[in-house]
Every structure is written in structure tokens, then in C-alpha cells.
Amino acid sequence: MEPDTITEPEPVTVTEPGTITEPDTVTEPEPVTEPDTATVTEPATAAKPVTVAEAEPVAVAEPVVAEKSAPRPGDEATPEESALLSSPALDAADRQRLLAGTHHDPHSVLGAHPLPGGVAFRVLRPYARSVTVVAGDLRAELHDDGDGFFSGALPLRGVPEYRLVISYEEHVQETEDAYRLLPSLGDLDLHLIGEGRHEELWKALGAEPMTHQGVTGTRFAVWAPNARGVRVTGSFNFWDGTAYPMRSLGGTGVWELFAPGVGEGELYKFEITRQDGSKTQRADPMARRTEVPPNTSSIVHSSRHEWEDGEWLARRSRVPAHEGPLSIYEVHLASWRPGLTYRQLADQLPAYVRDLGFTHVELMPVAEHPFGGSWGYQVTGFYAPTARLGTPDDFKYLVDALHRAGIGVLMDWVPAHFPRDDWALAEFDGRSLYEHSDPLRAAHPDWGTLEFDFGRKEVRNFLVANAVYWCEEFHIDGLRVDAVASMLYLDYSREPGQWVPNEHGGRENLDAVAFLQEMNATVYRRVPGVVTIAEESTAWDGVTRATHHTGPGGFGGLGFGLKWNMGWMHDSLGYVQHDPVHRKHHHHEMTFSMVYAYSENYVLPISHDEVVHGKRSLVSKMPGDWWQQRATERAYLAFMWSHPGKQLLFMGQEFAQGAEWSEAHGPDWWLLDPAYGAEADHRGVRDLVRDLNIVYQDTPALWQLDTHPSGFEWLVGDAAEDNVFAFVRYDTEGTPLVSVSNFSPVVRSDYRIGVPDTVPAWHETLNTDASRYGGGDIHNPDPLKPDPQPWHGRAASIRVTLPPLATVWLRPA
Numbered sequence: 030m031e032p033d034t035i036t037e038p039e040p041v042t043v044t045e046p047g048t049i050t051e052p053d054t055v056t057e058p059e060p061v062t063e064p065d066t067a068t069v070t071e072p073a074t075a076a077k078p079v080t081v082a083e084a085e086p087v088a089v090a091e092p093v094v095a096e097k098s099a100p101r102p103g104d105e106a107t108p109e110e111s112a113l114l115s116s117p118a119l120d121a122a123d124r125q126r127l128l129a130g131t132h133h134d135p136h137s138v139l140g141a142h143p144l145p146g147g148v149a150f151r152v153l154r155p156y157a158r159s160v161t162v163v164a165g166d167l168r169a170e171l172h173d174d175g176d177g178f179f180s181g182a183l184p185l186r187g188v189p190e191y192r193l194v195i196s197y198e199e200h201v202q203e204t205e206d207a208y209r210l211l212p213s214l215g216d217l218d219l220h221l222i223g224e225g226r227h228e229e230l231w232k233a234l235g236a237e238p239m240t241h242q243g244v245t246g247t248r249f250a251v252w253a254p255n256a257r258g259v260r261v262t263g264s265f266n267f268w269d270g271t272a273y274p275m276r277s278l279g280g281t282g283v284w285e286l287f288a289p290g291v292g293e294g295e296l297y298k299f300e301i302t303r304q305d306g307s308k309t310q311r312a313d314p315m316a317r318r319t320e321v322p323p324n325t326s327s328i329v330h331s332s333r334h335e336w337e338d339g340e341w342l343a344r345r346s347r348v349p350a351h352e353g354p355l356s357i358y359e360v361h362l363a364s365w366r367p368g369l370t371y372r373q374l375a376d377q378l379p380a381y382v383r384d385l386g387f388t389h390v391e392l393m394p395v396a397e398h399p400f401g402g403s404w405g406y407q408v409t410g411f412y413a414p415t416a417r418l419g420t421p422d423d424f425k426y427l428v429d430a431l432h433r434a435g436i437g438v439l440m441d442w443v444p445a446h447f448p449r450d451d452w453a454l455a456e457f458d459g460r461s462l463y464e465h466s467d468p469l470r471a472a473h474p475d476w477g478t479l480e481f482d483f484g485r486k487e488v489r490n491f492l493v494a495n496a497v498y499w500c501e502e503f504h505i506d507g508l509r510v511d512a513v514a515s516m517l518y519l520d521y522s523r524e525p526g527q528w529v530p531n532e533h534g535g536r537e538n539l540d541a542v543a544f545l546q547e548m549n550a551t552v553y554r555r556v557p558g559v560v561t562i563a564e565e566s567t568a569w570d571g572v573t574r575a576t577h578h579t580g581p582g583g584f585g586g587l588g589f590g591l592k593w594n595m596g597w598m599h600d601s602l603g604y605v606q607h608d609p610v611h612r613k614h615h616h617h618e619m620t621f622s623m624v625y626a627y628s629e630n631y632v633l634p635i636s637h638d639e640v641v642h643g644k645r646s647l648v649s650k651m652p653g654d655w656w657q658q659r660a661t662e663r664a665y666l667a668f669m670w671s672h673p674g675k676q677l678l679f680m681g682q683e684f685a686q687g688a689e690w691s692e693a694h695g696p697d698w699w700l701l702d703p704a705y706g707a708e709a710d711h712r713g714v715r716d717l718v719r720d721l722n723i724v725y726q727d728t729p730a731l732w733q734l735d736t737h738p739s740g741f742e743w744l745v746g747d748a749a750e751d752n753v754f755a756f757v758r759y760d761t762e763g764t765p766l767v768s769v770s771n772f773s774p775v776v777r778s779d780y781r782i783g784v785p786d787t788v789p790a791w792h793e794t795l796n797t798d799a800s801r802y803g804g805g806d807i808h809n810p811d812p813l814k815p816d817p818q819p820w821h822g823r824a825a826s827i828r829v830t831l832p833p834l835a836t837v838w839l840r841p842a
Contacts, residue, residue: 117149117182118174127153127274128176130302131258135274140208141191147184150191152206153177155271157195163203164191177271205244205289212278213241213248213287222252223281225486228551230494231412231502234283235315238293238331246289247329249275249297251313252487253458254282256301261286262310263297263326270300282487296326298452303459312409312452314463314491319397321416325409325452334425338432338504345437345506346558350590351573351630354732355675356722357439358387358683359636361404362395363417364695365680371414371423378427379434385683385715386722389437391509393637395424396443399450404637404692406511407478408443409453411495414503421503428504439507439562440499444492444548445516446478455479463488469529473515474522483516484540493548500556507560508552510589514566516541542584546576549588560590562632573630594631594674597622602639605665608652609752609773609834616749622672623741630736631674640679640690648685648714657774659685659710660804660834663717663797664770667836670721671758671768673735684715713803724795724838729760744782744821745769753831755782767791767839771831776807779828783821790814790842791827798832807832812842 119127119138126132127139139151150169152160155177161170162181167189171179191209195202214233221227222234237248249261260270265288275284284299298310312319316327362374369377382390397410405415414424428438447463449455454463464471464479473480482488499505515521520528520536531539549561563572571578574586600618607615640646651661662685669676681696688697700711725731734740744767745755752773757765765785771777784791790812798804813827820826831837 117144117151117180118172119151119178119180124176124178126258128271129258129306130260130270130274130300130308131306132274133258133277136208136276140206141188143188144182147182148188149182150180152179152193152195152208153272153274154179154195155269157197159196161194161196162191163194164189167191168194205246207246207273207286207288210242210244210287210289212276212285213239214250214278214283214285219278219281219283222283222487222490225490227490228494228497228555230490231315231317231498235313235317235412236297236327236329238291238329241287244287244289245292246287247291247295248285248287249299250283250285251275251299251315252282252491253284253299253301253462255304255458255460255462256284257304257306258302259284260300261288261297262300263291263295265291265295265297275299291329293329293331295329296320297329298326301458305459307459309459310452311457314411314454314457316397316410316413318421319410319413319416322397322399322401325399325450327410327413330421332422332425332502334422334429336425336429336504338429341432341435342504342558350507350560351675351736352733354388354726355591355632356387356670356725357389357391357632357675357677358382358385359391359393359634359677359679361393361637361680361690361692361695363401363415364690364692366698367693367695369418371419371427374418375427375430379431379436382431382436383434385719386726387436388722388726389439389506390431391439391677392441394441394443394511399448399453401692403448405441406443407446407448407476409448409450411447411491412498425503432504437506438504439509439560440505441511442496442499442508443511444481444495444544445512446473446476446480448478463491467529469523469527470519474527475515480516482540483538483544489544489547492544493551496548496552496561497555500552500559506558507562507590509562509564509593510545511564513545513563513572513587514569516545517565517567517569537584542587545587545589546585550576553588553590561588562591562593563587563589564593564595566593566595590630591632591675592629593634593636593677594622594629595634596625597631597633597672597674598635598639601665601669602635602650605661605772606650606652612752612772613749616747616752619668619754620743620746623743623746626673626741627736627738632677633669633672633674634677635669635679635682636677637679637690640682642689644689646686646689647682649687649689653774655710656803657834659714660798661772663714663802663804664772664834664836666718667721667795667797667838668754668768668770670725671731671756671766671836671838673741673758675732675735678718683718684711686711710803713801717797717799717802720795728766728840729762730758730764730766733760734758744784744823751777751780753777753780757785765841766794768836769829769831769839770836772834774833776833777831780831781818781820781826781828783819783823783826784815786815786823786825788815788841791839792842793837794840795838796832796835797837798835804835805832807835809837813839 123138142149150162159170160179161168169183171181174180193204193206218233234250239248253259259275261273262268262270275286278285300310302308312325313327318328318330320326394405395414396408397413397415398405398408414421431438447454465482471479517538518536519538565572570582571580571586572592573589576585576588578586604615604618648658648662651658681690686697740759742757744757745753753771755769757767759765792812793809796808798807800806809830815825815827818826
């Protein structure tokens with residue numbers, strides 16, 4: 030509590046750097062009371078110290094003048110000690126390095142430092158008219174050394190706790206001195222960063238609002254080992270970082286500064302001085318929030334979201350993903366319903382997905398990206414959800430809403446490459462840092478981007494921690510890793526002479542292999558119930574094998590939980606695109622997938638990649654007239670849902686959208702408008718997708734043994750002339766489901782199929798030719814009882830009516 034009046038002040042002035050003189054006489058001022066608000070007083074009055082919360086700009090009529098009350102015993106040096114005081118002003122070399130932004134340790138020269146006979150105070154504040162040190166009852170105006178430098182030497186025996194009152198042309202700011210504070214990063218953080226093993230890297234680097242040594246502000250930290258100097262610049266310092274140089278924390282390459290008074294919502298970047306002396310302003314690689322593109326600044330962020338999905342998280346780990354039902358609806362959030370924010374999507378997307386019976390959504394990349402036309406696959410903000418749709422907490426709200434609706438959330442994750450934007454990761458500190466130093470290894474040959482240097486431990490740490498970050502901070506249930514094949518092979522899309530073999534003479538990227546193994550092992554260890562999914566288009570052995578199990582090629586498994594079955598997608602889509610009269614010549618394209626079905630844990634994807642760039646939408650791929658196109662899509666979807674493996678369907682295909690997807694306008698929802706004449710045709714396909722998912726989730730035979738050969742048997746695999754495929758699926762109890770597909774445009778009555786003789790009767794549980802789906806309603810209304818007539822190598826058989834271009838599912842009656 031300060032006294033209402035201050036008596037016997039001893040005005041002191043700094044007449045020259047480092048020298049403090051006292052006047053010959055002391056006059057007693059009139060008592061003054063404390064003002065209600067922060068003000069700058071006349072020379073002979075005392076002001077109430079301003080708090081950080083009160084530090085609003087205020088008008089000033091007179092420059093701040095130093096003053097001091099009677100010192101407390103022991104605070105001040107003796108006359109003999111004071112005589113030892115030397116000049117506190119910085120030497121020319123330190124001044125030049127600070128002004129040039131190349132000082133690696135500004136805290137060693139700025140702030141308060143003991144001198145023989147007292148304490149030196151040094152402040153760098155460009156454009157300030159005066160700077161006053163306030164420590165308890167002590168107020169001392171520092172000498173203006175020019176170029177924004179202020180200094181003074183006070184005869185004190187130790188460094189006190191103090192604040193700075195800084196007077197500008199039109200306002201006064203009272204603040205803590207950043208350069209009196211110890212580093213805000215601990216030794217353990219620095220050790221783990223140096224080792225490349227900091228699994229919570231986002232808690233150590235980036236911008237973190239916090240209280241440090243009793244001071245409220247934001248800690249800034251960035252990895253830039255090649256920089257000559259780094260400064261923080263932002264909205265809080267009018268984008269002039271001169272007064273905010275960061276200190277280098279040793280050999281880790283980390284630069285740090287705790288900035289008092291800087292809080293949530295402030296814009297910032299790092300101003301990096303390169304080795305050649307040039308400067309570049311960079312967005313924070315660890316930024317948790319960004320500006321809305323095309324603006325590129327990072328934003329100080331602190332989450333306030335309170336999660337309500339505890340029940341979902343508790344049950345998601347009960348069954349491994351490959352042994353449970355997994356039916357995925359792939360979504361591009363920005364175009365699903367264009368114009369909706371994260372919170373508006375939370376009001377619509379969970380209800381829609383739940384109504385259709387999908388177990389999960391898969392979000393195309395959510396991380397910040399500068400070009401919307403990349404769909405998110407060229408990321409610049411790896412730790413920030415795109416600001417186009419709202420804040421990070423808004424995105425958490427969407428995930429929370431999906432979980433509360435019983436919907437899991439997968440997201441596309443892109444660790445293979447990054448764009449070359451000069452404000453982002455490319456040559457971040459003036460040299461190759463996140464990208465490989467070898468140009469042959471750095472440039473991605475297909476996309477004009479740069480590949481990460483997976484062999485550098487800090488880069489690997491950046492990406493591994495990023496995978497953990499999305500799962501832990503945003504409760505993401507799984508990561509679908511994009512473009513894995515481009516990471517695994519040194520010669521990916523490269524001609525001879527454009528790549529260098531690995532140390533064993535092979536084409537495998539051993540650094541990428543090690544990274545993927547570390548990422549998967551770390552995520553599965555830290556976050557129970559998540560799944561990682563590889564988009565990998567080659568025959569790499571062991572994508573979904575455990576990392577500690579060595580395969581025939583000598584490599585441990587990559588450790589993914591699931592892998593996209595690109596071969597099945599390519600072959601099956603190729604088959605259905607043929608005219609039915611020619612399909613008999615391509616019959617193997619529908620059966621070949623079972624040759625390797627159990628080599629990995631598979632997802633069957635009909636993804637966005639298959640309905641863009643001239644590939645046509647799913648229904649438009651089908652031959653024939655409009656009826657045949659829809660019928661073939663329905664038959665194909667039911668074949669897909671019953672085939673071993675999980676399934677993924679891209680938005681718009683669930684209601685037979687005829688046009689290719691465009692990120693500019695999204696799905697053609699108007700096709701489902703009752704006022705549209707063909708609305709029933711599209712609604713019928715969507716009703717089928719709903720029923721497929723309902724029966725699927727209710728039938729363990731369709732998902733329980735997806736990765737085990739005992740869960741599948743061919744019944745009819747060689748009926749090429751008939752365009753017919755029939756197989757049986759089993760659950761762990763041996764309960765079967767029979768799937769029969771007829772991809773010819775003719776009805777096949779009394780079609781005989783050999784079946785297990787343990788089932789006394791079968792009934793039709795799903796028929797894609799049902800009238801409610803838009804079909805001709807040719808079906809099997811009565812139970813199908815097996816005859817003792819052997820067929821297809823079985824002791825019993827049934828005679829079933831197969832509708833044209835349709836799939837029928839049969840279950841025990």
C-alpha cells in the first residue's frame with residue numbers, strides 16, 4: 030500500500046551517462062494524493078505506479094523527469110562504492126548489432142546489470158522521448174543516448190524489481206522490462222529440442238501467453254539455427270521489431286523472448302537476419318492461429334474450449350479400428366456447404382452424417398494453407414486450423430459436436446512437402462532448414478513444392494509432434510497421411526540421374542521410413558484409440574505391420590493402422606466403366622483384390638481424387654443411360670460395402686451427383702430439392718447409402734474379420750460370362766452374410782449358387798434394385814431354402830433371382 034503523500038523527495042537528474050548528482054538544497058513539496066488513473070506528473074510530484082492492465086496510452090504535457098524519495102537503509106551504495114560507477118552506455122559494437130538485428134544475446138546488455146558501485150539500466154526504445162525506471166519509491170529518468178538507446182547508472186547495491194515508464198510523443202506506456210527476466214524455456218525443454226524428442230513441441234516453441242516470474246505476457250520461441258539474429262515484430266510494436274530482439278539459447282538453435290503485456294489476439298511474425306545480413310519476416314512455424322488468407326501473420330492464441338466428448342474418448346479405444354465398423358464420409362469443409370463457419374457446420378454436418386449412418390468423417394486438410402485451390406494439400410501453418418472458417422476453438426467445437434453425435438473425426442495430414450512461399454518454411458532462416466540441403470532431395474518433382482528433410486532430427490520432431498498435437502489438442506481420432514509413396518522412394522517421379530541411391534544402393538528413402546515409424550509409434554503410444562491411415566499406392570511391404578516386426582525386405586513395418594487400397598479402387602472402377610458386354614473380358618479386375626486382400630489392413634476409397642480433373646463423378650463414370658448409370662452405381666456401392674476392408678465415400682457421391690466436384694461450389698444439393706424433377710433418382714441413391722451403413726453396422730460379418738482370411742470365401746468367382754460375383758462373409762462366431770452382384774443389364778432368374786449347408790434358409794436383407802432406391806423392384810420376397818444339389822463345390826445350393834445391374838445381400842433367415 031503506497032502512502033497518500035510522499036515527503037522529502039530528492040530530485041536527481043542524470044547529467045551525463047553514468048553520473049547522478051544531487052542538488053545543493055531540498056525543498057519540501059506540497060502533499061499530493063494518488064490519482065485515479067495512470068498519469069505522468071509534473072517534476073515535483075509523485076505518481077501512482079501504473080499496472081499492466083492500466084497501461085493505456087495517456088496524454089502527456091511534460092516529459093518524464095526522474096525523482097527519488099529518501100532511500101531505504103541498505104538500498105543505496107555508499108559514497109565510496111558510488112565513486113566506482115562507470116558509464117552505463119552501450120559501446121558502439123553492441124549498439125550496432127542491436128540496431129542491425131544481429132545480437133545473439135540482447136539480455137546481456139539490455140535491462141539491469143550490476144556495475145562496480147551500482148546498477149546500470151539500459152533500454153532500447155526507438156521513438157521514445159524519455160524512459161524512466163520505477164522501483165518502489167525510486168524514479169530515475171535515464172539518459173537519452175540517441176538512436177532509441179537510454180541508459181543510467183544508479184548507486185544501488187543490487188538489481189531491484191523495476192518497471193519502465195516510456196514517454197512517446199502522444200502517449201505514455203508503463204511496462205515490465207523484458208530484458209530483466211530469465212529465459213522462459215527450461216533446461217528440459219531445451220534438452221529435448223536438442224535431441225529431437227520433444228513430443229509436446231508446441232508447448233515449448235511458438236507464442237504462448239503465460240505468467241513468467243510474476244509478469245503477464247507472451248513467450249515467443251522459434252528454431253532458427255542459421256540466423257544471425259531474430260526479432261519479434263507485430264501489431265503490439267507497430268511492426269518494428271527493433272526493441273524486441275530475441276536471445277539465442279545455445280546450440281539448440283532456439284531463440285526466445287518473453288514479451289510483457291503482449292496477449293491473445295496480437296498479430297506477429299519473426300524478423301530473421303540471414304547470414305548475408307539481409308532480413309526476412311516469417312510466420313511462426315508453430316503458430317496455433319493465423320490470419321485469414323491471403324494475409325499471412327500469425328496470431329497469439331490461447332484456447333478456452335471446454336470439451337464435452339469424454340464419453341466418446343472413453344469408448345473409442347475399446348475395439349481396434351481394423352476390427353470394428355469403419356464407414357467414412359470424406360468432406361471438404363470449405364465447400365460442403367459453402368459459406369458455413371466451423372460452428373455453423375457443427376449445427377449441420379453431424380446430423381447429416383449420423384442420419385446417413387457413417388461412423389466417421391474424414392476432413393480434407395484442415396491445417397492453414399495459402400491457396401484454396403490446393404484443397405489444403407500445400408500447408409504453411411502446420412499447427413493452425415485454417416482461419417477461413419473460424420478460430421481454433423471454433424474447430425474444436427466442430428470436432429466436439431461430431432463426437433457427441435457419435436461420429437469419429439479423421440483428418441488428412443500432409444507431412445510429405447510444403448510450398449515455397451517466402452513468408453513460410455522455405456529457407457526459413459536463410460538456408461535450407463526444413464527442406465533437404467541437396468536440391469535433388471529438396472524439390473518435389475510433381476507439385477513445385479519442397480520435401481521435408483526427414484533425416485534432420487529437429488524437422489522430424491516438428492512433424493512427429495505435429496501428429497501428436499492434432500490428436501491431443503483437437504481430439505482427432507485418426508490421421509490419413511497423404512502421399513506416403515512420394516516419401517518412401519528416392520526415385521519417386523524422378524528420372525535416372527535425378528536421384529542418388531541410399532547407403533545400401535537402394536531406392537528407399539531410409540530417413541522417411543524412420544520418420545514414419547517414429548510418428549506411428551509415438552502417436553499410438555500417446556493417444557489410445559487413434560488410427561493412422563496411409564495413402565500409399567505401391568506394393569511397399571509392411572505398411573500396416575508393426576514397426577518392430579521385420580519383413581522379408583529387411584525393414585520393420587511402417588506401423589500404420591490402415592492403408593488405402595489404391596489397387597482395388599483402380600481395378601474396380603476400371604471394371605464398372607466398361608460396357609456390360611465387354612466386362613467378361615475384365616472379370617479379373619474385380620477378383621484380383623482378393624489375392625492380396627490380407628497383405629495389409631485396407632480401406633476401400635472412392636475419394637475426391639477420383640471425381641475431379643476430368644475423371645467425372647462416380648455415377649458419370651458408369652456406361653449406359655441414366656437408369657443404368659444409377660443402377661450400376663448402386664450395385665457397385667453394395668459390392669464395395671460387402672468387400673473385405675473399410676470404405677470411404679466422397680461427399681456428393683452419396684446422392685449420385687452428376688458433375689465433378691469443385692471446391693468453388695461444392696456438392697449440387699439442389700439435386701435433392703423436391704421441386705427438381707429428378708429429385709427421387711438422387712434421393713434413392715442416398716437412401717441406399719443410408720441402408721448400406723445401417724445393415725453394415727448391424728452385421729459384424731461385414732467388418733469383424735476384415736483383415737483375416739477366415740472372414741471371406743468365394744462362392745462364385747469365375748462367372749465371367751454372366752458378370753456375376755458371389756461371396757460369403759463371416760463374423761467371429763461364424764455367422765455368414767452372402768453378397769451376390771450381377772453387373773449385366775439382364776435379369777437372371779433361378780440363378781443357382783452354392784452356399785454353406787449349415788444355414789436352413791436365407792432371406793434378402795438388402796437389394797439395390799428396390800423401388801425406393803430407384804430400381805425396378807425385382808427381388809426375392811420369400812426365404813431361399815437350400816437344395817441338396819451340389820454346386821460350386823458345395824453340398825447345397827440355392828436358386829436366387831438376380832436383378833439387372835444390382836447387388837443382393839442374403840442373411841440367415
